[in-house]
Amino acid sequence: xxxxxCPWCGPREELEFHYGGQAHVSYPPDPQALTDxxxxxxxxxxxxxxxxxxxxxxxxxGCRRWxxxxxxxxxxxxxxxxxxxxxxxxxPGGDA
Amino acid sequence: xxxxxxxAGDPPGAHLPEHPDFLWRTPEPQRSYDxxxxxxxxxxLATAHYLARNHGITNVAVVEKGWLAGGNMARNTTLxxxxxxxDESAAIYEHALKLWEGxxxxxxxxxxxxxxxxxxxxHTEQDVRDSVRRVEANKLNGIDAEWLGPxxxxxxxxxxxxxxxxxxxVLGATYQPRAGIAKHDYVAWGxxxxxxxxxxDLIQDCEVLGFTTEGSVDDGTARVTGVRTSxxxxxxxxxxxxxxxxxxxxxxxxxxxxxxxSHPLQALVSELLEPVHPTIVMSNAVHVYVxxxxxxxxxxxxxxxxxxxxxxxxxxxxxxxxxxxxVELFPIFSRAHLxxxxxxxxxxxxxxxxxxxxxxxxxxxxxxxxxxxxxKSTPGLGWCLAHTIATGELHPYIAPFGIDRFVxxxxxxxxxxxxxxx
Numbered sequence: 001x002x003x004x005x006c007p008w009c010g011p012r013e014e015l016e017f018h019y020g021g022q023a024h025v026s027y028p029p030d031p032q033a034l035t036d037x038x039x040x041x042x043x044x045x046x047x048x049x050x051x052x053x054x055x056x057x058x059x060x061x062g063c064r065r066w067x068x069x070x071x072x073x074x075x076x077x078x079x080x081x082x083x084x085x086x087x088x089x090x091x092p093g094g095d096a
Numbered sequence: 097x098x099x100x101x102x103x104a105g106d107p108p109g110a111h112l113p114e115h116p117d118f119l120w121r122t123p124e125p126q127r128s129y130d131x132x133x134x135x136x137x138x139x140x141l142a143t144a145h146y147l148a149r150n151h152g153i154t155n156v157a158v159v160e161k162g163w164l165a166g167g168n169m170a171r172n173t174t175l176x177x178x179x180x181x182x183d184e185s186a187a188i189y190e191h192a193l194k195l196w197e198g199x200x201x202x203x204x205x206x207x208x209x210x211x212x213x214x215x216x217x218x219h220t221e222q223d224v225r226d227s228v229r230r231v232e233a234n235k236l237n238g239i240d241a242e243w244l245g246p247x248x249x250x251x252x253x254x255x256x257x258x259x260x261x262x263x264x265x266v267l268g269a270t271y272q273p274r275a276g277i278a279k280h281d282y283v284a285w286g287x288x289x290x291x292x293x294x295x296x297d298l299i300q301d302c303e304v305l306g307f308t309t310e311g312s313v314d315d316g317t318a319r320v321t322g323v324r325t326s327x328x329x330x331x332x333x334x335x336x337x338x339x340x341x342x343x344x345x346x347x348x349x350x351x352x353x354x355x356x357x358s359h360p361l362q363a364l365v366s367e368l369l370e371p372v373h374p375t376i377v378m379s380n381a382v383h384v385y386v387x388x389x390x391x392x393x394x395x396x397x398x399x400x401x402x403x404x405x406x407x408x409x410x411x412x413x414x415x416x417x418x419x420x421x422x423v424e425l426f427p428i429f430s431r432a433h434l435x436x437x438x439x440x441x442x443x444x445x446x447x448x449x450x451x452x453x454x455x456x457x458x459x460x461x462x463x464x465x466x467x468x469x470x471x472k473s474t475p476g477l478g479w480c481l482a483h484t485i486a487t488g489e490l491h492p493y494i495a496p497f498g499i500d501r502f503v504x505x506x507x508x509x510x511x512x513x514x515x516x517x518x
Binding site: 021045050071 | 345348356404405407412443503
């Protein structure tokens with residue numbers, strides 16, 4: 001089983017975590033101003049790269065806190081973990 | 097012994113017998129085709145077959161980065177059914193099922209299609225209500241479906257545990273008798289052989305690296321003029337993307353966004369066993385589906401792994417949960433040994449329905465997002481996509497599945513509704 005390095009609790013089994021999809025997708029500051037197409041894209045469209053991907057995780061069976069991670073979708077390897085709100089770190093081999 | 101040794105000067109292997117006849121040629125790519133289909137899996141091969149069979153279009157290449165039918169076509173659990181809730185889904189899956197019923201004759205090749213029926217189990221009162229609703233919707237669409245109580249379920253599948261003291265007791269099931277399984281490799285080979293006979297080039301070991309384009313997406317004049325592949329540039333009149341879990345990587349090359357997420361979907365087989373399991377059993381609540389292959393393995397699938405992944409492998413705890421559910425439902429399986437497990441990469445959409453149709457490039461069609469439903473749709477999708485390529489008109493069965501539904505809101509929401517297992 002894969003270990004995930006929670007920024008607050010340290011390495012824990014993958015079972016304790018839940019996936020939250022792509023990170024850094026912020027709620028539109030003025031949703032009313034969006035066209036249907038822009039709103040559809042905000043709601044449904046996410047990146048799906050083959051390679052490093054910044055995404056959200058929650059340590060649901062531990063500290064219950066959310067954090068971000070950059071994970072390589074080819075190998076499932078975690079390249080970095082970092083707090084919500086922080087900028088995405090550059091990672092070796094990543095496309096930053 | 098002496099005949100087994102090559103004599104000096106012969107190339108290695110010269111003493112071995114001739115290779116059996118190949119089912120298809122291994123052509124060099126030409127510089128140009130009327131149609132290039134990206135992806136030599138079930139959908140790509142079926143589309144090629146129906147282009148030739150129904151429309152006489154044979155100046156076609158199917159380009160495949162690996163070997164034919166070596167991706168999800170080699171990894172699925174071969175379930176075929178059409179008992180989906182919504183009219184749009186029922187139409188295309190039922191179209192596919194009807195084609196499955198005549199496919200062996202059409203292809204002139206054995207595909208071992210066995211209509212042994214599927215039971216979709218209900219474990220809660222809400223499951224029961226949803227299931228009965230789906231049965232009635234299926235009937236209105238002319239699809240064979242019935243609701244069965246636990247005793248009738250046990251008559252069809254005697255090894256199923258219908259006692260009421262298990263964690264998720266079986267309160268009943270929907271039953272589609274015409275559902276079944278087929279031998280996935282034979283299906284692919286049958287389509288490939290027919291397409292090849294018609295003169296279509298099946299080009300393996302040929303990865304699409306990018307596209308050459310002209311015009312502008314902004315004013316609606318954008319077209320693809322060719323595909324750049326690991327075996328050179330190929331000019332093309334039309335392009336059909338049939339690359340399942342890797343569709344996003346191709347669309348990214350074109351700058352087209354789609355609401356696709358690629359996930360590992362795991363499956364496994366047991367060792368070979370006597371025939372004990374006469375039908376197909378699916379349970380969404382506990383995320384397992386089970387059939388028994390012709391030669392005896394129990395074939396089981398799970399739900400998708402939660403996170404995006406292109407690695408063709410998943411996490412073991414998914415399998416553990418799946419096995420726990422299977423053993424509770426089928427106590428007779430508790431001594432069976434797991435033989436192999438693997439994963440394919442499925443592209444999943446927000447409404448669990450496929451994305452098929454036009455793109456901002458006038459001559460590029462996309463066929464994607466089938467999630468866990470790709471195999472069963474193979475002939476139906478191939479038929480409809482070939483029609484669309486040949487006539488320029490979206491076939492009515494795929495028209496509801498355009499990407500624009502994620503802007504208009506006209507979703508075909510099969511999540512949970514149609515016994516979709518993800």
